[in-house]
Amino acid sequence: MIKNGTRLASQVCDTQVIVVRSAESLDDLRCGGAPMVELGAERSGELDPAFADGSVMGKRYVDETGAEVLVTKAGAGTLAVGETALSLKEAKPLPASD
Amino acid sequence: MDTTESASVSISLLLEMATSNDPDRTAVVSGDVRLTTQQLSDLADGGAGLIARSQASQVAYIGIGGAMLPLLIFASARAGVAFTPINYRLSAEGIKTLIARLPDPLVVIDRRYLDELGGLDGLAGTAKQVVVSDEFLAQAGDAEPAAEFADPDSVGIVLFTSGTTSQPKAVELTHNNLTSYVTGTVEFGSAEPTDAALICVPPYHIAGVSAALSNLYAGRKMVYLPVFDPEEWVRLIDAEHVTSATVVPTMLDRIVTVLERGEHQLASLRNLAYGGSKVGLPLVRRALELLPGVGFVNAYGLTETSSTIAVLTPDDHREAHGASDPAVVRRLGSVGQPVPSIEVQIRDENGAVLGPGETGELFVRGEQVSGRYTGIGSVLDAEGWFPTKDIATLDEDGYLFVSGRSDDTIIRGGENIAPAELEDVLVEHPHVRHVAVVGVEDPQWGQAIVAVVVPAAGIDPDPEELREHVRKSLRGSRTPDRVVFRDELPTNATGKVLRREIVEDLRAAPAEQ
Numbered sequence: 001m002i003k004n005g006t007r008l009a010s011q012v013c014d015t016q017v018i019v020v021r022s023a024e025s026l027d028d029l030r031c032g033g034a035p036m037v038e039l040g041a042e043r044s045g046e047l048d049p050a051f052a053d054g055s056v057m058g059k060r061y062v063d064e065t066g067a068e069v070l071v072t073k074a075g076a077g078t079l080a081v082g083e084t085a086l087s088l089k090e091a092k093p094l095p096a097s098d
Numbered sequence: 099m100d101t102t103e104s105a106s107v108s109i110s111l112l113l114e115m116a117t118s119n120d121p122d123r124t125a126v127v128s129g130d131v132r133l134t135t136q137q138l139s140d141l142a143d144g145g146a147g148l149i150a151r152s153q154a155s156q157v158a159y160i161g162i163g164g165a166m167l168p169l170l171i172f173a174s175a176r177a178g179v180a181f182t183p184i185n186y187r188l189s190a191e192g193i194k195t196l197i198a199r200l201p202d203p204l205v206v207i208d209r210r211y212l213d214e215l216g217g218l219d220g221l222a223g224t225a226k227q228v229v230v231s232d233e234f235l236a237q238a239g240d241a242e243p244a245a246e247f248a249d250p251d252s253v254g255i256v257l258f259t260s261g262t263t264s265q266p267k268a269v270e271l272t273h274n275n276l277t278s279y280v281t282g283t284v285e286f287g288s289a290e291p292t293d294a295a296l297i298c299v300p301p302y303h304i305a306g307v308s309a310a311l312s313n314l315y316a317g318r319k320m321v322y323l324p325v326f327d328p329e330e331w332v333r334l335i336d337a338e339h340v341t342s343a344t345v346v347p348t349m350l351d352r353i354v355t356v357l358e359r360g361e362h363q364l365a366s367l368r369n370l371a372y373g374g375s376k377v378g379l380p381l382v383r384r385a386l387e388l389l390p391g392v393g394f395v396n397a398y399g400l401t402e403t404s405s406t407i408a409v410l411t412p413d414d415h416r417e418a419h420g421a422s423d424p425a426v427v428r429r430l431g432s433v434g435q436p437v438p439s440i441e442v443q444i445r446d447e448n449g450a451v452l453g454p455g456e457t458g459e460l461f462v463r464g465e466q467v468s469g470r471y472t473g474i475g476s477v478l479d480a481e482g483w484f485p486t487k488d489i490a491t492l493d494e495d496g497y498l499f500v501s502g503r504s505d506d507t508i509i510r511g512g513e514n515i516a517p518a519e520l521e522d523v524l525v526e527h528p529h530v531r532h533v534a535v536v537g538v539e540d541p542q543w544g545q546a547i548v549a550v551v552v553p554a555a556g557i558d559p560d561p562e563e564l565r566e567h568v569r570k571s572l573r574g575s576r577t578p579d580r581v582v583f584r585d586e587l588p589t590n591a592t593g594k595v596l597r598r599e600i601v602e603d604l605r606a607a608p609a610e611q
Contacts, residue, residue, distance in 0.1 A: 004465065005107040005251075005274045018107045020281060057119060058286025070281050072115055093285050094437060096295065096342045097371045097397035097406045098305065098312035 002026050007072070008036040011043040015055045015075030023067035025081045031055065032077020051078040053085070061086035108273045109254050110175040112280055112315045113139055119287055125314060127294075127338060128164035128322040135314070138168060141235070143243035145173025148234065150244035152227050154204035156256070158197055159183045159231075160215075161208030162324035163301030166231050168310040169238070170206060175254055175273070177244060182256040182268075183302040187591060190215050194224045196258055199268060199472070202226070206234050249273075255307055256472065257401050260590050268472035269401045271307075278465035279404040280311045282439035289318035296334055296343040298323040300591050305344060305374060308405035318342070328352040332362050339366040344397070346374035348593035351381055357388045364389060369412070371395035374592040376502070376518065378525040378532070379431055386419050398433035398500060400486060403440075404466040408498050410434030425493065431522065432497040440464040442498065443483065444490055457516075459504060460490035489516055506597055508537030510545050513575055517597075520578065523571045524549055529559035534587050534595045535578065538604050549578035550600055552586055559583070582607075 002008075006019045010031035016039065019026060029036045033048025055061070057074040063081050068089065071079075079086040113135070116125070121136035133141070149157055157174045159166065159182070167183065174181035184196050186208070193215065197205060205225040207215070212230060215221055221228050229237075254273040258266040295313045297320055299305040313320045321338045323331055326349055334340060345353065350372050356362065370385075370392050377396070386394060393412025399405045410433055418430040436442045443451050444458045452458045461483040469484040470476045478484055489507065491499045501518040508515040517535035524533045532552040537545035549568075553559050561581035569577045582604070588596040 005277070007107055007111075018111070018277075018281075020278070058115065060281075072111060073118065091285065091438070093288060094283055094409055095371070095393060095395045095411050096312070096316065096318070096369050097283075097373070097395050097409055098295075098309040098344060 002029075007039045008069075009039050009041070009043070010034070010075050010077050011037055011045050012047040013075035013077040014073055015071065015077050015079070016073035017055075017061075017069040017071055017079070019068075020060060020070050021066060021068040023063070023065045025063050025065045026067050026069070028082050029069070030080045030082070031075065033080075034077075047077055051080060051085075052076055053078040055079050056088070060089040060091065062089045063087075107277050108175050108178075109276050109280075109311060110142075110172055111277060112311055113142060113172045115286065116314050116317065120317060123291070123317065124319050126165050126168060126320050126322070128324070131165045133165060138172070138314075140243075141169050141238045142172035142176055144238035144241035145169055145234065146176035147241040147244040148229075148237055149173055149177035149179060149204060152204045154227055155179055155201045156203040157181045157206065158200055158203040158225070159206045159301065160186050160193060160211050161206070161231050161301070162186060163306060164322040164324045166206070166208075166235070167301045167306060167322075168314065168320070169235070171255070171307065171310055173238065178252075180253045180256050180270075182258070183306070184258065185260075185300070185302045185591075186211050190220075194221075196266065197221075197224050200256070204229065206231055257302065257304055257307070259401055260592070260594060267474065269468060270470045270472055271401075271404050271468050275404045275466050275468045276307075276311060278439065279308065279406075280315050282464075282466060283406060283437050284312045284315050286315055287317045289313075289316040290341075291317075292339065293317075293341045294319040294321050294338050296321050296323060296331065296338070296340040298326045298331060298349065299344060299346065299374070303374070303592055304399065304401040304405050305346075305592075309344060312405075328356045332356055332364065335364050335367055336362070341366055342369035342371070343367065344371040344373070346591075346593035347372060347377040347381070348589055350377065350385060354381065354385050354388060358384075364392065367392050369393045369395060371397050373397035373399070373406075375594040376500075376521075379522070380525060382415075382430060383419065386415060396433055398498070400488075402468050402484060402486075403462060403464075404468065406437060407440045407442075407462055407464070407466075408433045408436045410497075414497075428499075429493075429497050432493070432499045434498065435496050436462075436498065439466065442492070444492055454492050454494045457489060457491045457501070460486045460488045460498075460500065462486060506536075508535070508545050508547055510537065510540075510547055510575065511543045515547065515576055519572065520547065520549060520568055520576060523568050524551065524564060527559075527564060527567050529554050529557045530564070531555070532587050534597060534600055536597050536601050536604070538601060540579070543579075546579040547576070548604060549581045550587065550604075551581060551583050553583055 012032040033051040034045040125135040126133040396410035469478040501516040540546035588599040
C-alpha cells in the first residue's frame with residue numbers, strides 16, 4: 001500500500017497530488033486515464049479525453065473506500081481509481097485558529 | 099530551479115503551493131520588511147544554500163521572530179534539516195543548555211541576544227557555527243540555492259516544551275505531522291485577497307510555527323508584532339486592515355483593558371482566536387460584549403499535536419453566550435469539538451474508555467499527533483493514542499472540557515481535586531481578577547488547598563467571603579483551606595501560570611490566612 005505523504009504525478013497532464021489517507025484502491029490511482037507515478041519517474045502516454053475534467057489546486061479528492069489525495073498542482077486530467085472518478089471532498093471550513 | 103522533484107512530502111510543499119498559486123501576493127509584513135510569496139520562497143532557497151554549506155545537522159534560532167521565523171522554517175526544510183526556535187527569554191545559561199542538546203547546530207541569533215550571551219566568544223564553547231540574523235537574511239538574498247527534500251517521517255521541527263512542571267522535553271514534529279495538520283484544518287487559498295493575520299505569539303511556541311504555516315497555506319497576509327504591546331496591537335489592526343488574530347489569555351486581558359477606554363472599534367477584525375492556556379470566563383464575556391462583530395475562536399492544542407486539536411467556533415461562542423439552557427451556557431468554558439482529523443477518548447486510570455459526562459485523562463490520535471521526544475522516543479500506545487496528561491470531559495454533544503494538567507491535581511484527604519474546579523468558581527466573584535489554586539504539603543490532609551488571588555482593582559477582598567463563595571457552589575472538601583493575595587501571578591510568555599513557582603513561594607512565605 002502507498003504510504004501517507006507520498007507525492008505522485010500524472011503522466012499525461014500537470015496534476016500532482018500527495019496521499020493524505022492511503023487505501024489499497026490507490027494502487028490503481030490514475031489521472032487523465034493513465035496510472036499516476038512517483039514524482040520524477042519517467043512519463044509516457046497521452047491524456048484520455050474521457051478523463052479530462054481536470055483537477056483543482058488545493059482540493060481534496062476521495063473514493064468510497066476512504067482513500068484521500070490532495071492536489072498540490074492542478075492539471076487537465078480527471079483523478080480516478082481504475083475507471084471510477086474520485087469525488088471532490090466538501091469540507092466544512094474551520095475558523096482560523098492560528 | 100525546480101524544487102518539486104521529490105517523491106515525499108515536506109512542509110516546503112506548503113510554500114511551493116502558495117508560491118505557484120499567487121507569487122506576487124504580500125505574504126509577510128514585519129516592521130520594514132515586506133515579502134511576497136515569491137520573495138519568501140527565493141530567500142528560503144538561498145537560506146537553504148547557506149544551511150547546506152554549513153553542513154550543520156540542525157538549525158537553532160534565538161530571536162524575537164517576525165520574518166525570520168517563516169524564512170528559517172522553510173530554509174531548514176529545503177535543506178533537509180530540523181529547525182528549533184529557542185525561547186530567547188531564558189537565561190544565558192538556560193539557552194546554552196538547550197543548544198547543547200541539539201546535534202551540531204547552526205545557530206542563528208538576533209544581535210541583541212548575541213550580546214547577552216557574551217558575543218561569538220561566549221557561544222564558542224556551545225555551538226561551532228553562529229550567524230547573526232540580519233547577516234543570514236542578507237546572505238540568503240544572494241546565496242546559491244539548495245533544495246534537498248526530507249523524508250516525510252523525518253523531523254521538520256523540534257520544540258522544547260515550556261517545562262512548567264519538569265525539565266523541558268524536546269518534541270519532534272515530522273514533516274508529515276505538520277503538513278497533515280495544515281492540510282487537514284486549513285482550506286488551501288481560502289482567504290480573501292484582503293485578509294491579514296496579526297501574529298504576536300512567540301516563535302518558539304507551537305502556535306508561532308503553526309501560524310506561519312497555516313496562514314501562508316490559506317493565502318492570508320501575515321503581519322508580525324514580535325514584541326506584544328496592546329496599544330501597538332490595536333494600532334496594527336487598523337493600519338494593516340487585519341482580519342484575524344491569535345492571542346494568549348494575558349494578551350486578551352490587556353487588549354480588553356485598552357478597548358474598555360472606548361477609543362477603538364477594530365473595524366476590520368472578523369476573527370479573534372485565543373488559546374495557549376485557560377481563559378477565565380468573565381474575561382471572555384467582556385470581550386464578547388466589547389466586540390459584538392468579531393467571531394471568537396477558542397483553540398486547544400499541545401506542542402505534541404502540532405497545534406490545534408479542538409475548536410470552539412464563533413457560532414458556539416454566541417450561542418452559549420445568549421443561551422438559557424445551562425448545558426449550552428456551560429460550553430463557553432469548553433474548548434469546543436475536535437477537528438475532523440482528530441479522534442479523542444477519555445480514559446480512567448485503568449485505561450477504560452469513559453462515556454459523556456465522565457472525567458478522566460484525554461487521549462488523542464491522528465496524523466498530526468507526534469508524541470515523540472528526543473532521547474525518550476514515542477509515548478504513543480500500540481494503537482497510536484497519545485496520552486495528553488490533561489484531565490477532560492466530553493459532554494453529550496461532543497464538546498470537550500479541559501480542567502487542567504493531571505500533574506496539577508490536588509490530593510486532599512484522598513480526594514482528587516482539579517484546581518480548575520475552584521478557579522472557575524472563584525474567578526466569577528467580582529472581587530477576583532485572577533486566581534490560581536494549588537496544593538501545598540499539609541500534615542493533616544496530605545495536601546491543603548490554597549487559593550492565590552489577584553484582587554480586582556482597588557479592592558481588598560475578605561478571605562472568608564471568598565471561601566464562603568466557593569462553599570456555596572462546591573462540596574465542603576473543595577473549599578480553599580487558605581486564601582492569600584498577590585499583586586500578580588507568575589506566568590510564562592504564553593500566559594501559562596507557573597504553579598510550581600507559586601508553590602515554592604508559598605513554602606518560603608510564613609503561613610497567612
